[in-house]
Amino acid sequence: METKKTVWITGASSGIGEALAKAFSAEGNQVILSSRNGQELERVRQSCAFPEKCFVVTLDLADPDSLDAAAKTVLEKFGYVDMLINNGGISQRSLVAETPLDIDRKIMQVDYFSGVQLAKAVLPSMLERKTGHFVAISSIVGVFGFPQRSAYSAAKHAMHGFYETLRAENEADGIRVTVVCPGRILTNVSLHALRADGHEYGIMDHAQANGISAEECAARILKAIRKNKKEIYVCRKDVLMVYFRRYIPALYYKLVSKVQPNL
Ligand SMILES: NC(=O)c1ccc[n+]([C@@H]2O[C@H](COP(=O)([O-])OP(=O)(O)OC[C@H]3O[C@@H](n4cnc5c(N)ncnc54)[C@H](OP(=O)(O)O)[C@@H]3O)[C@@H](O)[C@H]2O)c1
Incomplete structure (x- = not known):
């Protein structure tokens, strides 16, 4: 990025968020690192290229009051952010038939409503300055349904509706949106995924273990942000399901009901 920006990243203590924080810091940007675990955020801050330009603000995406407090802290200290990366989140490993509604609500809060709340907190200052960029970390299951991910997939689908609308309403005022x-x-995403009983799944899925590195993912996200891409897929052959769902839906419907979701 040519001019230095103030970038607020949720879920910055691990995985994709950590890699994004390091990548933005390496370019000399000011980075605000948020998640629940202050100790891990401090570790990430220390490992950034310019730790003195990185700031830890803890928050809990499950707790709206903590999001209000974090937004207040950020806006009081910086006045505005150039970019909000709604990245923090949790996945799911449970069937619809066995999942109690409170788990659906928790995942919708952590993966969807939290981001909406933070977006609404920073949007007025972006509109005032006529510049700002929202980066929403969705998933390929944000564009198709997938077994054992009902609430997670729903939350990610919801992100697309929200951010496409936000872009449509505010693009003329200099607001950009990139959905990833x-x-x-x-990353650790499958380890922390919620089971029907509310406990963590605790298993590194085989496909996860063989997935794209968080660093490569972050590099592809930065490239997309620079080009002001509206939507990108950071995938290998798993992108095929996106295209089957879009262009050959009958094939997608056949495959998705037979898929082994945790391989
Ligand atoms: N890895 C994948 O294959 C994949 C695929 C598609 C989409 N994604 C998305 O990528 C994003 C990042 O996930 P990741 O893969 O990097 O997984 P990760 O390594 O498990 O990181 C998740 C991050 O979210 C934070 N987080 C979780 N619950 C939180 C809460 N209640 N409050 C505040 N922060 C919370 C965690 O921090 P604390 O524990 O410190 O709070 C952590 O920093 C997620 O939105 C995920 O859905 C990942």
Whole structure:
């Protein structure tokens, strides 16, 4: 990025968010690192190229009050952010038939409503300055349904509706939106995925373990941001399901009901 920006990244303590934080810092940007785990955020801050230009603001995406407090802290300190990367989130490993509604609500809060709340908190200052960029980390299951991911897939689908509308309403005022749909990326996401009983799944899925590195994912996201891409897929052959769903839906319907979701 040519001019230095202030970039707020949620889920910056691990995986894709951590890799994004390091990549943005390496370019000399100011980076605000957010998630629940202050110690891990501090570790990431120290490992950034310019730790003195990185700031830790803890928050819990499940807790709207903590999001209000974090937004207040960020806006009081910086006045505005140039970019909000709604990246923090949790996945799911449970069937619709066994999943209690409170798990659906929790995943919708953490993966969808939290991002909406933060977006609404920073949008007014972006509109005032007539510039701002939202980066929404969705998933390829944000564009098709997938077994054992009902709430997760729903939350990611919801992100697309929200951000496409936000872009349509505000593009003329200098607001940009990039929606990112990763396929399998090598992170801890499957370890922390929620089961029907609310506990963590705790298993590194085979496909996850063989996924694209978080660093390569971050590099592809930065490239897309620079080009102001509206939607990108960070995938290998898993992108095929996106195209089957779009162009050969009968094939997608056949495959998705037979798929082994955790391989
Ligand atoms: N890895 C993949 O294959 C893949 C594929 C598609 C989409 N994605 C998406 O990529 C994003 C990043 O995930 P990742 O793969 O990098 O997984 P990850 O390594 O597990 O990172 C998840 C991040 O979200 C944060 N987080 C989780 N719950 C939170 C909460 N309640 N409050 C605040 N922060 C919370 C975690 O931080 P704390 O624990 O410190 O709070 C962590 O920094 C997610 O939105 C995920 O859905 C990942």
